[in-house]
Amino acid sequence: MDFRSLRFKLTLWYVFILGILLISFSSFLYFTLSRSLHRDVDNKLRSLAEMIASESSAPLLGFGFDQTFEAAMNLKPVGKFIQVLDESGRIGRKSENLKSIQLPISLQALRNASKGMITYETNRSIGNAPLRIITYPVTEQNQVTKIIQVASSLEVVEDALNTLLILLLITVPSVLLIASLGGQFLAHKALKPVDRITQAARMITSQNLNQRIQTLKVKDEISRLIDTFNDMISRLDQSFRQIKQFTTDASHELKTPLTILKGEVEVALRRKREPHEYEQILESNLEEINRMSKIVEDLLLLSKADIGEIRLNKEDIPLNRFIYGITEQMKILAQPKNIQIEVANHHSERDADIHILGDPLRIRELFINLIENGIKYTEEGGNILITLSREVIEQTNANHLGETRTNGFAKIIVKDTGIGIAKEDQEKIFRRFFRVDKARSREQGGSGLGLSICKWIVEAHQGEISVESEPGKGSSFIVKLPLYSHQTKPLANY
Ligand SMILES: Nc1ncnc2c1ncn2[C@@H]1O[C@H](COP(=O)(O)OP(=O)(O)OP(=O)(O)O)[C@@H](O)[C@H]1O
């Protein structure tokens, strides 16, 4: 048995508490019984002494004490020893069963008696069993005339108490022994699933994360533990899969430009070429190198974001102006495809001045990515429309400083008239390296990381990003970012 095991500790506690309870109960039982039996004896002795005192008159002083006693009181005091002394302590009559023995009388009892006080004593000097003796003075006109001593053997009482003690000494340890076995069994039964969990956990490595611990039918703490454990393994499994997938995708993504680069250089080296040919080849090489460095940059950004290493330098961004600035720049990119980019005129005055708290660099990257996608996946002559509005959840009224606090979102929609995205792909496009049409995207220099970065940026700003799209008609990317309101407006009646 392992003394540090939970099973041992549980059993120990169980037996310990049960032991304390049983011992307290037994002691209580023993002492209560002992007190009550002793009190009983004392009461009997006293009532007998009183009876003798009230009846003891002249006849009692004659011979044949027992017979006179019997005759006078119509009662035979079985097992009781009676002795009558005169006021000076000299022994007068005594019951026949005393034979030649005298009941001892202590100095203290004699002293008490002279003061008219009753004394109870236990004497162990006569016979095997202790004797309980009452020394009872009889007074007449404040004068002690006689002292009556009645004694009774405590044998029966002691026997009863001894029997009880032996019984308790046998039963308590046996009960504790049985309880400890039972406790061990129960603890073993209750903790068996824990052993199973431990074993299963030991077996699980990154290679077999698809394994699960068998669940229990009963829904108790252990089954909750198993469920939690299984959930954890599922999540680990998923993370591992994602990492594997990610590594495969990343290496694959880098392999293509490398293969092209290698091919081009090999072909170039086959024979001597004219300078302008080299120039052409180098230009093509540069294109692949640029592509690779963008992938590596994006990957680096995402993995840094994953481990939370990127700090956002948040500041107040006046979103209307900010987005306007970005679109002006993006128009240059859209020109070759003759795509119009427009920022929709706001409908209400409130939408004209929307502020968010964000890292301008990241927010810029977010919208550049979205608009760039719009341009990439829209046929020539299409258009991109950007709308800005606010979605208020709750607005607190102006306080004494004239501040209004607005809780809600800035909602930015980037809508294009492009090729659209099929329903089943809509949730996948935010995954790393996912592209609906790999060949087409690659042609345009895409590696499928743009939207993953967008998603990270939005989430790092406590926002949300979603897509609505219909193949052939176009897509809308909806970004929601928490509003930042710090505007101070004077109260109307100020
Ligand atoms: N506006 C859009 N219209 C249609 N499809 C889109 C649009 N935006 C994204 N997609 C689809 O989602 C995929 C993922 O987009 P994402 O921006 O992550 O990657 P990418 O544009 O291919 O490459 P990158 O942005 O890294 O250069 C794209 O390959 C494309 O198939």
Ligand SMILES: [Mg+2]
């Ligand atoms: Mg993109």
